[in-house]
Amino acid sequence: MTVKMANETVKNSKVITADSEVLMHFSIKLTDGSAVDSTKVDNKPAKFVMGDGSLTPGFEECLLGLTEGDSQSFTLAPESAFGLPNPDNFHYIELSKFSSDVPAEIGTIISFTQPDGNEIPGIIREIVADSVTVDFNHPLAGQTVTFDVDVLEVL
The missing domain is CATH 3.10.50.40 (Chitinase A; domain 3)
Structure with missing residues (x-):
C-alpha cells in the first residue's frame, strides 16, 4: 500500500x-x-x-x-x-433465459434475482452457442x- x-x-x-x-x-x-x-x-x-x-x-x-x-x-x-476474481462466481445460463427486454450482450451488467429475492448484478462476459457466461464477481x-x-x- x-x-x-x-x-x-x-x-x-x-x-x-x-x-x-x-x-x-x-x-x-x-x-x-x-x-x-x-x-x-x-x-x-x-x-x-x-x-x-x-x-x-x-x-x-x-x-x-x-x-x-x-x-x-x-x-x-x-x-x-x-x-481477486473468484472462478466460482462465473455461472453459465442458457441464452433462452434472456429476452428482448433484457438481451444478453457482452459487457452488459444485468440484475439477477436470487432464490431469496435479493438482487445481484452480473456482467455478461461471453456468449457461445446457447450458453451465456455471467460473472458475479465485484466489477x-x-x-x-x-x-x-x-x-x-x-x-
Whole structure:
C-alpha cells in the first residue's frame, strides 16, 4: 500500500478508530486515472461506521489514525481493495433465459434475482452457442485502485 500525505493533521481533531462514525468525501480511481466512484460528483459525503461492512477491511485500514481535515491518497492492490476474481462466481445460463427486454450482450451488467429475492448484478462476459457466461464477481475484482479521501468529520 502506498500512502501520500496531502496535508498535515489538524490539531485537536478526532482520530478515526475501529469503531468511529465517519463523514468523508472519497473517490476511487483505476490505474489509468479514470474515476469509478466519487461522492464529490453530487457533493454528498459518505457517512458510515467503521466495521459496519460498508467498506472492505483494506479500505478501513487506510482510514485508521486519520483525523478530521486529513486528505490522503492510498493505492490498494486487488487483495486489499475488492479482491481477486473468484472462478466460482462465473455461472453459465442458457441464452433462452434472456429476452428482448433484457438481451444478453457482452459487457452488459444485468440484475439477477436470487432464490431469496435479493438482487445481484452480473456482467455478461461471453456468449457461445446457447450458453451465456455471467460473472458475479465485484466489477472491480482484480483491479488496483487509488482511494482518495477527505475526512470531514469523525463523529
